[in-house]
Amino acid sequence: MSDENGSFFAEADLLGRYLISIPPNNRVKLLYAKAMSTITIQMDPVDQRVWNMIMHYPLTLRIIDSGLAVIRPNSAVRRKIYTMLAILETSPEYCDYFLPQAFRPLYVVNVAFAGARAALAALIGLVVLRLIGIKGQ
Amino acid sequence: MIHDYIVVGSGATGAQAAQTLVEGNGKVAMLDVGITDDNYKSLVPDADFVSIRERDLFQHSYFLGTEFEGIPWGGIKVGAQLTPPRRFMTRDAERLIPLSSDSFHPMESLAYGGLGNGWGLGCFVFSGPELERIGLDPSAMQEAYEVVSHRIGISAVRDDAASYSIGALRHFQDGLKIDTNCRMLHEAYHVKREILNAKGFFMGQPPMALLTQDLGERNKVAYKDMEFYTDHDMSAYRPWMTIDTLKANNRFTYVPNCLVASFTDKHEHVEVVAYKTDSDQKEVFKCRRLLLASGVLGTARIVLRSFIGRNVRLPIICNRYCYIPCIHLRMVGKPVERLKTSLAQLVLFHDQDRTHADVAVASLFSYRSLLLFRLVKEAPLNFADARTILQYLQSSFIIAGIHHPEASSTSKFVELVEDHNSRTHDKLHVHYAMSTDETVKMNKRECSYMSALRTLRCFPIKRIHPGSGSSIHYAGTLPFSREDVPYTLAPNGRLHGTRNVYVADGSGFRYLPAKGLTFSLMANAHLVAQNTLVR
Numbered sequence: 001m002s003d004e005n006g007s008f009f010a011e012a013d014l015l016g017r018y019l020i021s022i023p024p025n026n027r028v029k030l031l032y033a034k035a036m037s038t039i040t041i042q043m044d045p046v047d048q049r050v051w052n053m054i055m056h057y058p059l060t061l062r063i064i065d066s067g068l069a070v071i072r073p074n075s076a077v078r079r080k081i082y083t084m085l086a087i088l089e090t091s092p093e094y095c096d097y098f099l100p101q102a103f104r105p106l107y108v109v110n111v112a113f114a115g116a117r118a119a120l121a122a123l124i125g126l127v128v129l130r131l132i133g134i135k136g137q
Numbered sequence: 138m139i140h141d142y143i144v145v146g147s148g149a150t151g152a153q154a155a156q157t158l159v160e161g162n163g164k165v166a167m168l169d170v171g172i173t174d175d176n177y178k179s180l181v182p183d184a185d186f187v188s189i190r191e192r193d194l195f196q197h198s199y200f201l202g203t204e205f206e207g208i209p210w211g212g213i214k215v216g217a218q219l220t221p222p223r224r225f226m227t228r229d230a231e232r233l234i235p236l237s238s239d240s241f242h243p244m245e246s247l248a249y250g251g252l253g254n255g256w257g258l259g260c261f262v263f264s265g266p267e268l269e270r271i272g273l274d275p276s277a278m279q280e281a282y283e284v285v286s287h288r289i290g291i292s293a294v295r296d297d298a299a300s301y302s303i304g305a306l307r308h309f310q311d312g313l314k315i316d317t318n319c320r321m322l323h324e325a326y327h328v329k330r331e332i333l334n335a336k337g338f339f340m341g342q343p344p345m346a347l348l349t350q351d352l353g354e355r356n357k358v359a360y361k362d363m364e365f366y367t368d369h370d371m372s373a374y375r376p377w378m379t380i381d382t383l384k385a386n387n388r389f390t391y392v393p394n395c396l397v398a399s400f401t402d403k404h405e406h407v408e409v410v411a412y413k414t415d416s417d418q419k420e421v422f423k424c425r426r427l428l429l430a431s432g433v434l435g436t437a438r439i440v441l442r443s444f445i446g447r448n449v450r451l452p453i454i455c456n457r458y459c460y461i462p463c464i465h466l467r468m469v470g471k472p473v474e475r476l477k478t479s480l481a482q483l484v485l486f487h488d489q490d491r492t493h494a495d496v497a498v499a500s501l502f503s504y505r506s507l508l509l510f511r512l513v514k515e516a517p518l519n520f521a522d523a524r525t526i527l528q529y530l531q532s533s534f535i536i537a538g539i540h541h542p543e544a545s546s547t548s549k550f551v552e553l554v555e556d557h558n559s560r561t562h563d564k565l566h567v568h569y570a571m572s573t574d575e576t577v578k579m580n581k582r583e584c585s586y587m588s589a590l591r592t593l594r595c596f597p598i599k600r601i602h603p604g605s606g607s608s609i610h611y612a613g614t615l616p617f618s619r620e621d622v623p624y625t626l627a628p629n630g631r632l633h634g635t636r637n638v639y640v641a642d643g644s645g646f647r648y649l650p651a652k653g654l655t656f657s658l659m660a661n662a663h664l665v666a667q668n669t670l671v672r
Contacts, residue, residue: 018521019520019521019524020521020524027194031197035205035208038204038205039205039208062519062521062522063519065519065520065521066518066519066522069516069517069518069519069520069523070517073517074210074211078520079210081520082208082210082510082513082514082520083205083208085510085513085520085524086201086205086208086508086510087197087201089200089508089509089510090190090196090197090200090201090508091194091196091197092190092191092192092193092194092196095190095191097524097528098190098508098509098510098524098528099187099190099528100472100473100505100528100531100532101528101529102472103470103471103472107470107529108470108529110525111525111526111529114522114525114526115522115526117522118518118519118522118523118526121519121522122517122518122519125519
């Protein structure tokens with residue numbers, strides 16, 4: 001495995017765990033690596049700084065993504081996450097994370113929790129981005 | 138060799154015109170660039186959407202594209218809604234038929250079957266007042282609608298909105314099944330019907346070029362929810378199906394790789410100059426009658442070049458369009474059936490004064506086969522939580538796509554300008570500006586629509602305007618005129634200033650009703666072809 005592919009695999013693992021809470025399989029990681037080589041997402045210095053921070057401190061991913069969704073929705077960092085989301089969605093192993101599901105009371109609680117968590121993460125994300133000097137596009 | 142007829146373009150209008158000519162014993166040559174999909178056709182399996190999602194390991198190749206071109210990013214672009222297997226429709230258009238504009242972003246096609254490859258299949262009959270405003274004869278069009286309906290197969294329902302959707306159309310197949318989401322919305326409409334009717338709103342099922350009974354080699358719809366990706370069972374009508382059938386007839390010749398540049402009317406015959414797109418060689422064809430059906434913008438280029446129309450401005454009309462994602466509260470948490478269609482399932486007409494002369498239409502879609510990730514991108518939330526929330530809400534999404542009627546004005550025009558980088562040394566430039574009155578009226582109407590949707594407990598989230606040109610409904614560059622004025626068409630479709638050149642696409646339409654125009658374009662193309670046979 002080349003260094004570049006190794007780094008894409010690490011990214012894919014991190015993004016997969018973030019998006020669906022489980023590590024993605026190797027097929028998905030390979031697809032992500034292929035997508036990154038094909039699309040060649042250009043990162044400006046601001047995006048690169050944010051991306052480096054995420055790779056060093058993976059737990060910051062949710063709050064940074066939340067903050068960027070508000071002030072830099074088209075950032076290259078979000079494009080990477082978005083690409084992984086699209087690949088996961090079109091992988092049969094993970095289709096249950098995307099197709100409409102039957103109603104369950106616990107599911108509603110889960111959704112309500114996700115909503116509250118998203119709002120809180122956005123607030124914290126905005127503060128963190130401001131602290132590290134990231135401004136809107 | 139002199140052909141009886143040359144038809145330029147293989148889209149919806151070219152296909153219908155050619156069929157009419159061949160059935161009338163004419164010998165027809167069709168000149169077309171004819172780009173085909175060499176990549177995706179074999180990749181998409183013949184199965185329903187959910188089965189594919191659950192089983193196919195290679196689904197990413199056609200849902201996202203082999204080059205991941207189906208993962209949209211950045212602003213809203215015309216054509217962004219095309220799925221990877223449909224993108225061949227616009228291939229090479231920018232290079233071969235360049236266009237510039239700051240205010241208008243159209244979609245053009247050089248594909249085999251033209252824009253019809255991505256047509257939403259709505260087959261609306263224009264009302265008498267609408268046809269008169271366009272410049273068409275309502276009684277002749279009524280007969281032409283029947284002919285086209287027989288040919289392509291239309292499913293429809295005579296319901297509350299029938300006077301707006303199918304009018305007096307006699308021949309159609311049974312209506313399509315609608316999914317739970319739209320069925321519940323339709324039920325809500327019936328409960329609130331009096332209130333909505335009083336405000337000029339009428340809801341029904343759209344007539345669609347989608348079979349509910351087998352027709353020839355085409356199968357009835359199997360509700361696989363894959364209409365945006367494949368035409369496997371041929372239940373949805375596409376113009377290439379007509380051309381494929383015509384190719385078996387010895388009175389029809391299909392000439393691919395031909396980009397028609399101009400014509401010269403020599404009174405006894407017409408000379409047509411084309412460039413071969415595979416060799417870049419110039420080639421001249423001769424015919425007794427020429428029928429231009431290369432789309433409104435394509436025909437404008439050919440006519441302006443032929444008349445050396447530099448500094449000539451032709452009017453253009455395009456329906457303004459906006460779409461509104463909504464949450465249908467009654468559907469939250471409800472299961473979605475496996476088998477359904479991806480296409481518009483309901484339409485909501487707005488006719489404030491009930492004259493049928495100024496009608497807007499909202500096509501209502503459930504959301505699934507365009508995949509969740511496209512929705513997630515629109516939410517101002519982190520992707521992980523947005524996925525969880527929208528997965529739950531997905532079954533309750535209704536997308537309302539609103540089309541407004543449109544008339545021409547001096548601030549909407551096309552002209553041919555120099556461009557030495559293009560093969561023909563020119564490009565089309567479009568200027569499209571709406572007046573304040575038009576903008577105010579459109580805004581007011583969209584607010585009325587949002588209010589009507591709320592009445593049905595279908596709550597709009599936001600309003601998205603993809604910009605002028607995005608409706609892919611274009612018309613009016615060579616308006617119908619009874620007077621012999623340059624750059625206009627006689628009522629029979631003949632281009633004024635010529636004896637043997639006819640226009641079979643929407644270039645003559647002086648007005649653009651909001652209802653999808655493809656069915657009317659096909660009916661008009663049939664009439665124009667008939668007119669050339671009669672002479």
